[in-house]
Amino acid sequence: MLNASIPEGPIADKWASYCDASKPINPANKRKYHVIVVGTGLAGASAAASLGELGFRVSTFCFQDSPRRAHSIAAQGGINAAKNYKNDGDSVHRLFYDTIKGGDFRSREANVYRLAQLSVKIIDQCVAQGVPFAREYGGLLDNRSFGGSLVSRTFYARGQTGQQLLLGAYGALNRQIAAGTVKSYPRTEMQDLVVIDGQAKGIITRDLLTGELRAHMADCVVLATGGYGPVFYLSTNAVGCNVTATYRAYKKGAFFANPCYTQIHPTCIPQSGDHQSKLTLMSESLRNDGRVWVPLKKGDARPQEQIPESERDYYLERKYPSYGNLAPRDISSRAAKQVCDEGRGVGPGGRGVYLDFSDSIKRLGQDVITARYGNLFDMYAKITGENPYQTPMRIYPAVHYTMGGLWVDYGLMSNLPGLFVLGEANFSDHGANRLGASALMQGLADGYFVLPYTVASYLNHVKPGAIKNTDAQVTGGLRETHESIVRLMSVRGKHSPDYFHRELGKIMWNDCGMARTEQSLKNALSEIPKIREAFWKDVCVPGSSQDYNPVLEKASRVADFLEFAELLCLDALERRESCGGHFREEFQTEDGEAKRDDKNFSHVAAWEYRGSGQKPTRHQEELAFENIALAQRSYK
């Protein structure tokens, strides 16, 4: 049984009492501590900047050419905060409640409450940095609504909120780099975690330009390396997003929690062909003004303008009258799949539904719609060659976010002391389904406001600089990393890494996607090892490992996906219930909604690696719901 080390006391006081109990470190001693931060998205950049401001010595690592390119940059719609600036009844408790309910009662109450509390400080911090949020004519901040909520609490910067927040954090990081507290290592990828006497003490990295392997030692290691969406090959993630850092930490003893909780986002541009390298999200904010519909009749092939109002099915408004088009992501995605499975989908292959703005354009005028969503409409037009002001968008669900991640306690530390995990890379705040505009909130809460306190609590008990890079664990780690690269380079087979990645993606999407069954999961579990075997027999990595070699980078990441996919499917198989984004067809209510089994599965499943070819051990952390009563989720 895992212990999350949640402070005692009423939920509203837990974080304050945690902070009160942590002893500050003498400023003169702080600079003796070295902290490694892997990943420079919202969580990593904000953490590194904040730790640097406090006086710690920090090193940041990212595989991109600049910290600013981390995939947080692509978040569109917004960031939630319980400011109640709209006077519509929002509060810390309501954001807490919405998030717990939105996560289908599979997240940890104490973490979510803290997230809701800190949300208000994030907006203050970002505004002070000069993030250009949308404003009203009075000069105050504007808000909009997002799925799974009945209040307007989403702050936004046109359709580029993630970009603006990340550039704010990147600015704060740059300030610390200039001040000399943070050293940045771009184009440097973490290859392994160094664990000495059970504690995380460093990382092994590969310089992506020269191929040089190096050990970096530290007093603790922070992973903020994002999610594992591309295990499905096609997703809305950047093509570089990968599971390597967290998976290799898992192989070094960190528990991987709830890998089966994956989010399929309802509003993405449908796939146009096999050549496609990624799918593009159309922000959920569009559902504020767009109406989702399909023809009422099966196989209705008429162009949309010829389908009269009476023969359209606005199925979200019909099924969920109180939330309508703002039903949460998991529910909206499944509803879209359902109508397409019924043969009522639109567009090529019948895998699409309409997102129609004509009513809003009539009501508000095109200018208002352009001001709200102009860049999204432009993006849609560029990709599809269609004008969404004139014809409705066609959308279909796509893999977007992964709620699972490395297990962490209340202080965001994994079961390996000294290994902290932030943002999408951890598992703690979103349960089985994340609400829109909550990822940015979590990344920044973790990095700006949680980690600086919890790292200090940990380091208080650590002697700085105790480990030298000549330790046997370090030299062993360097050797193992070198050997695995040599192994990849020496196969010299006939197929690109992408070929195997696509094969894996097909299995994952078909057997472990929006709907899963015992049979489909067992099928995936028997197919994945075959692809893995084929990969190691037949992958081709041209060029040299001592050089800039993007194919080698890709091959190394695909090798990890091919192992990790099995863990994901195993977790999905063992969780014999439906909850949030994890929908097991065997477990559904009469009207097709996810049916939880609180008696047997109201827990976190955290997996422990037992060695290659061995079944991992499933540990549990029981989830206690003391502040919100467990209930069947309803958005009707």
Place this chain on the structure above:
Amino acid sequence: MSLLNLKLRVWRQKNGTSKGAFVNYDAPNISPDMSFLEMLDVVNEKLITQNQEPIAFESDCREGICGACSMVINGIPHGKERGTTACQLHMRHFKNGETIVIEPWRARAFPLIKDLVVDRTAFDRIQQAGGFVSVNTGSAPDAHAILVHKDNAEKAFDAAACIGCGACVAACKNASAMLFVGSKISQLAHLPQGDPERKRRAKAMVMQMDAEGFGSCTNTLECEAVCPKEISTRVIAELNWEFMRS
């Protein structure tokens, strides 16, 4: 639309010290729905299966926001479609049988790494010189304590949309980075939060820009024409104004 058969002339260069050259490739059966980078993926996939090194190019988000992709397509950074990154440029804009010339960004301040990949860390160093507001985590006042006129917020946003791709530098005959630097200067110049440091910021960023070896602006406005976020050269005028004031 039917499939396209294209010819590519691609700049191949092993590293910054070796000599580069154009190499010809065929790109047959290209779907018009592909993005430009997906077309290159297809060409590369074939090269890999022949155990040849694929064409090195950068990309990550593939939705026009991360700024990683960077290539000159038929003489124009990111290609001829206005306001579009290479990853969002779709093959429906090309004609069957066409020859497409693909080159890296060429500027002294962006040393070549391999093929179409260049080193843009000069941009990071310019930002490190002053592209931020000095505010420590936790010290911010309530967000509504700072009022910003809507028009100023919009102007700040227009400038802040820069994705740091470097197309402006690649397009400029002087390899000037004034549009890039101006966009950060302009963003913060339109906001009260940026006011206390405006002089120091303008001076420090311009000095770093010069130290990196970027050229001067001679108002050719090529940068504005190729900017995938369509940032206006207004920000260059504002950069000059802020610099003069400093």
